[in-house]
Amino acid sequence: MSEGVAVQDLAECVEAEVVGNADTLISRVAALSDAGPDAIGFCTNANYLDALRATRAGAVLIRREHLEACPTTALVVDDPYYAYAAVAARLYPAKRPAAGVHPTAVLADDVVLGDDVVIGPHVVLEAGVQVGDRCQIGPGCHIGVQTRLGEDTELLGRVTVGAHCEVGKRVVMHPGVVVGADGFGFAKGPGDSGWRKVPQLGRVVLGDDVDLGANTTVDRGAIGDTVLEEGVKLDNQVHIGHNVRVGARTIIAGNTVVAGSTTIGCDCMIGGSTAITGHISLADEVMLMGMTGVTGTIDESGAYASPLPAQPISKWRRNTVRFTQLDSLFRRVKKLEAASAAPGPAARRQDDD
Known part of the structure; x- marks a missing residue:
């Protein structure tokens, strides 16, 4: 202070x-x-x-x-x-620890460290890792082979970054973040042969100034890359599936899940506990209210919402029963509309004349 x-x-x-x-x-x-x-x-x-x-x-x-x-x-x-x-x-300026490598850290022989880097206790840097100037890697972090961290990036503790990932400048990863784990890819075999794992061969690419909240996970791509563009901010416990692309400056609140191969535009704001299905796209400047379920592409910017508000349980029970009756009610209304639109006997006799 x-x-x-x-x-x-x-x-x-x-x-x-x-x-x-x-x-x-x-x-x-x-x-x-x-x-x-x-x-x-x-x-x-x-x-x-x-x-x-x-x-x-x-x-x-x-x-x-x-x-x-x-x-x-x-x-x-x-x-x-x-x-x-x-x-x-x-x-309240941040206090930076003294530069250096803790004696309990394990670094491969060909790891490249920039100037003024901080490597904390029990850190593991695998072969080919490159760490930019002034990076801070906190206790218990694990960086996979051939991964590169940009300048001034900070991994606060127990962060895992998988192999071959690209991390931009000034990226912050809070405790428990996992970047570059395998995406959820399995192919169903015939009969009772079960599921066959599909190799996840892509990377995760994080742009500059990305911030990942605690225990957030960003899966590597199946073939191409999972990409978070510059300035993206993810809250705690957000899950980004494989081959997702999140546009610049988009912000996503906690417990949101984004299924694979979805593209989210720039400058979007996504509320907590939102679920976004795979293989769709969201336009730039889309705002999703908390607990929204997105099952199709959104082509136009603006605010969207889908959850029902809290209500007394007696009212909720009545409304739930009525919701299950919507299909039969719809069919009855269509029949009534069709009957009212049909010409009566007098009209038919005039037509015959």
Whole structure:
């Protein structure tokens, strides 16, 4: 944590307009309700105006339309939450361990390490691995043969990256991530001969600035590659199947699954526990609400949702029964429509005349 940064310095790092005392020293971030004179908070929307009016913070990041409700020094920005991310990073700079290779690490003879690399305890780097400058590989990580890590990439601990994968610059993998495991490929044999494993011969390619949450898995391609383009962000426990392509800057929340050979466009936002079937595509700038089930291609940008909201169990039971009756109800309605559209006896006699 910082010992104190002047409001003016914080404003410069987020291009904010200061309204109030630019010399106030800020040493920490805090929620509006918990902040003191040494803290900075943020207000994202009108739901928090009461907390803003009552805050004791030394400074607050706000939008211009909330300025009248601010009782303290304001940093006026277009997006307070986005600015908060930069301010928090300024006040809480990451502590980098000393460069070097831990004595318990196991490195193949031909491993290539860049400058200022950190290799933690019990790390295994197999033959042909290349590690870029300033990379940090945490305890218990395993990097497969001929895999390359770009500059400033960080593997936090117990991360596995399979053979022949390509990892870009500034990639972050949180504990338990597995990149490059085999995709789920099996061919059904005749009779009772069972399933035959299909070799997974592709790679995983991660672009620059990708972030993978804890216990997330990205399978290698079956023949081609599984690709996450630059700036993709995956939450914890996301599963990406083989040969999937995720477009640049797309963000996917936790427990989402994407089946194989699906293409997701750029700048998409996918809510938690979403299930996306295989061999389809999503356009750029698609937003899927949490628990959405996607079974077909989405060609147009926009927001989509499919789950039912929570409701009292008695109502849910009635609606579930009615759902099972939809097909018979549909057929009855079609018959009624057909009967009402058919000409009556009088109309038929006039036609005969």
